[in-house]
Amino acid sequence: xxxxxxxxxxxxxxxxxxxxxxxxxxxxxxxxxxxxxxxxxxxxxxxxxxxxxxxxxxxxxxxxxxxxxxxxxxxxxxxxxxxxxxxxxxxxxxxxxxxxxxxxxxxxxxxxx
Amino acid sequence: xxxxxxxxxxxxxxxxxxxxxxxxxxxxxxxxxxxxxxxxxxxxxxxxxxxxxxxxxxxxxxxxxxxxxxxxxxxxxxxxxxxxxxxxxxxxxxxxxxxxxxxxxxxxxxxxxxxxx
Numbered sequence: 168x169x170x171x172x173x174x175x176x177x178x179x180x181x182x183x184x185x186x187x188x189x190x191x192x193x194x195x196x197x198x199x200x201x202x203x204x205x206x207x208x209x210x211x212x213x214x215x216x217x218x219x220x221x222x223x224x225x226x227x228x229x230x231x232x233x234x235x236x237x238x239x240x241x242x243x244x245x246x247x248x249x250x251x252x253x254x255x256x257x258x259x260x261x262x263x264x265x266x267x268x269x270x271x272x273x274x275x276x277x278x279x280x
Numbered sequence: 281x282x283x284x285x286x287x288x289x290x291x292x293x294x295x296x297x298x299x300x301x302x303x304x305x306x307x308x309x310x311x312x313x314x315x316x317x318x319x320x321x322x323x324x325x326x327x328x329x330x331x332x333x334x335x336x337x338x339x340x341x342x343x344x345x346x347x348x349x350x351x352x353x354x355x356x357x358x359x360x361x362x363x364x365x366x367x368x369x370x371x372x373x374x375x376x377x378x379x380x381x382x383x384x385x386x387x388x389x390x391x392x393x394x395x396x397x
Contacts, residue, residue: 201385210286210373210388211324257323261386265312265377268386272323 169194171241171258173271180248181279188243188274190258200241201259201268202232211257217241228252248278282308284376286389293364293396301359301392303374309354310376314386315347318371327372330357364396 171192180186192198199218203211215226222234232243243256255275259268283306293299303313311332316324328349329337336349346368348360357376361368371393375386 203388208290208371208391208393210284210391211375213385213387216385267314267326267329268324268375269326270323 169260169262169269171200171260171269171271173258173274175274176272177275177277179277179279182250183247186245186248186252186276186278188256188276190241190243190271191239192241192258192260193239194260199261199263200234201261202226202230202243203257203259205255205257205273214243250278250280252276253278282376282387284374284387284389286374286392288392289390290393291395293394295365295396296363298360298362299364299394301361301372301374303357303359303376303389305355305376311354313351313357313374313376315349315357315359316373316375318373318391324373361394364394366396369394369396
């Protein structure tokens with residue numbers, strides 16, 4: 168079975184500082200990993216994905232994530248946080264083909280001005 | 281990216297009535313759509329996989345007679361909550377993937393906030 172874990176319920180960071188939202192995964196075979204962001208009462212917006220290739224993946228809104236196979240991690244990062252980045256972030260994994268995403272529990276990011 | 285439209289965004293209904301939620305893929309064909317449920321401050325839980333032209337596949341613990349899913353065309357899936365009760369109040373989200381538009385990522389509807397009173 169595939170799963171992802173987000174160890175932090177909440178991450179607080181000051182505006183302008185770098186941010187990291189952690190995610191570890193457990194899969195059999197090659198991992199297909201994703202990050203999504205959710206604003207209140209809204210659906211999920213796709214940020215980035217890792218399928219294969221470079222370990223550093225760049226995505227929307229200045230976010231990036233680093234795939235680390237030895238640590239089975241896929242942490243989301245941004246060099247300089249904005250207040251508007253405050254939202255709920257989900258790490259997810261899926262298998263081959265048109266299979267559903269399996270989500271982590273989510274991490275609430277709060278960027279303080 | 282591809283667009284998935286979900287309607288309505290919110291609905292309030294009386295206990296015992298039924299509510300239909302629509303999920304449309306606007307610019308691609310989706311042979312498979314997924315329905316999720318999200319409780320406050322919790323993650324998304326997969327309810328069922330909706331397959332065009334065939335019966336939906338429900339996750340364990342999801343009542344198929346209560347949550348009716350119909351996927352009659354390649355661009356539309358509907359979720360009907362039958363005989364709704366207050367405990368059905370939740371945020372429901374659909375998603376779809378297009379293997380041509382982008383490998384792997386799913387696109388999500390805006391979600392539907394259902395409140396049963």
